Amino acid sequence: MSADADFDHYVAARWPDLVGGLEDEGVAPDEARLAVAEVLLASRRGWSRRVRDEQVDVSLWAEVRERARLAARPGEPAPHGVRPLDPRDAADPWLARAEVQRGARRRRGLRRGATGLVVAAVLAAGWAWWAAQPxxxxxxxxxxxxxxxxxxxxxxxxxxxxxxxxxxxxxxxxxxxxxxxxxxxxxxxxxxxxxxxxxxxxxxxxxAPTPAPAFLPPGRYDVRIQSVPLPEGGWAHLIDSSRRYGTQEAIRKSESGRRAVLVCRTVSSCDAPLTVVGAAGTIRLR
Structure with a gap:
């Protein structure tokens, strides 16, 4: 099945539950549909990668709740069976509406900065300003x-x-x-x-980043450089084997040792380190 077909199948199957889950949290019907449509639209391009590497029902539900301004619930999957399938309440019109709003936001961004130009020179100065933009x-x-x-x-x-x-x-x-x-x-x-x-x-x-939990790097000479929280819960830690405890080096200084990312779903459960390749200098997670 192609990525587009798989995306369309997911939308058709899960649209009622995603919308119904927001409505059950008190989100207005139109606002709930638009929030779900905006998140789905942003996910369409990388759908195959997302299905392969993520728990889609968990990560997508977290983004939908964020878009609808609801409190985060890390690790919670999207609800199932909260609404029956209703052919009259399809996703397509709302995806189209989300696309229109996305285009409007882009146009507003392009118009920023031109509002300070004087009316008498708006054409000449406006064109010069536009041409000079990076x-x-x-x-x-x-x-x-x-x-x-x-x-x-x-x-x-x-x-x-x-x-x-x-x-x-x-x-x-x-x-x-x-x-x-x-x-x-x-x-x-x-x-x-x-x-x-x-x-x-x-x-x-x-x-003001969220303080990272205590962490013991896996190798004798591995040192944690940075940590960031994961949307579905847990932390990702950047470790480096060229470091020694007590050194006073800046994050951006070039390093020669192994740089790797270690994902810890819980305080005591971590995946195998993923060595970073293709970055000649330093890598940062934040």
């Missing part, structure tokens, strides 16, 4: 070999795309998107498909 960051499709977002060599690696971004000071997952702060203080929002938008306000996690 091109959107380059985006290429590439499946992420790691279960988390990461940054190395001026590139931000998301689940299905790599976005070229220079001077990234910090970044953090913000629902299905990634919030980024550049070294000059500019805030950006990077969507799952690589589209970059201005960000008005930084999420709290960008300035």
């Amino acid at each position: 091109r959107p960051p380059a985006v290429r499709e590439e499946a992420n070999p790691l279960p988390v977002n990461w940054y190395a060599e001026g590139e931000l690696h998301l689940a299905d795309v790599v976005v070229e971004l220079t001077d990234v000071e910090a970044f953090v997952a913000d629902g299905p998107d990634v919030a980024v702060r550049l070294s000059d203080g500019e805030l950006l929002r990077v969507e799952p498909d690589g589209e970059v938008q201005p960000l008005d306000e930084a999420p709290a996690e960008l300035d």
Whole structure:
């Protein structure tokens, strides 16, 4: 079965339960349908990778709840059997509406910055301003070999795309998107498909990260560099074998040892380390 066909089959089968699950939490019917449609639309491009590498019902439900502004419930799967299938309540009209709203957001982003131009010079100055704007960051499709977002060599690696971004000071997952702060203080929002938008306000996690739990690296000379929480629960730890306890090195300093990501679903249960390849310099998880 092709990725598109599998996506359509999932949407048809799970649409009533995803919408009904939100409605049972008190979300208004139209708001619930639009929230589910927006998350599904953002997931369509990388659907085959997502089905292969994730528990779709868990991660998708977490993003749907986030979009509907409900409290997080890490590890909870989407509800089953809460609504019967109703052919009159199909997903297609809401997916189309979500696509229209997505396009409107893009157009609003393009219009920002032009509002300060004086009326008398709007045509000439507006064209000059538009021509002088930097091109959107380059985006290429590439499946992420790691279960988390990461940054190395001026590139931000998301689940299905790599976005070229220079001077990234910090970044953090913000629902299905990634919030980024550049070294000059500019805030950006990077969507799952690589589209970059201005960000008005930084999420709290960008300035005050959740403290990571105690962690003992697997190797004698392995040292934890960074840790980030996983959407479905647990933590991902970046470890490096060239470090020694007590050294005073910065995260961005070039290193020669093994860099790997270790996913721990619980405090005492961790997957095998995933060695990072293709990053000549340092790698960061936030």
